[in-house]
Amino acid sequence: MPINKNELSKEQIMKAMQCKTSDELMALAKAEGFAITKDEADAYMAELADMELDSNELTKIAGGKCYMDCPDFECTY
Secondary structure (H helix, E strand, O other), X not given: OOOOHHXXXXXXXXXXXXXXXXXXXXXXXXXXXXXXXXXXXXHHHHHHHOOOOOHHHHHHHHOOOOOOOOOOOOOOO
């Protein structure tokens, strides 16, 4: 069962972004009470490796805003 992004805290997301390998991500997920498959971890790592933000998006994030211009109450990212 996929993890619902709305169930994750900011701290959990930040920890996941620090993972360098799929195995690290799977261990973190298990420690946080989530179960993910190797394929799910690989997909997340591939998505993370492909993510690049421009300076405008970085400014929004640094200011606490969503880089996708979502209204705060509707943001799913």
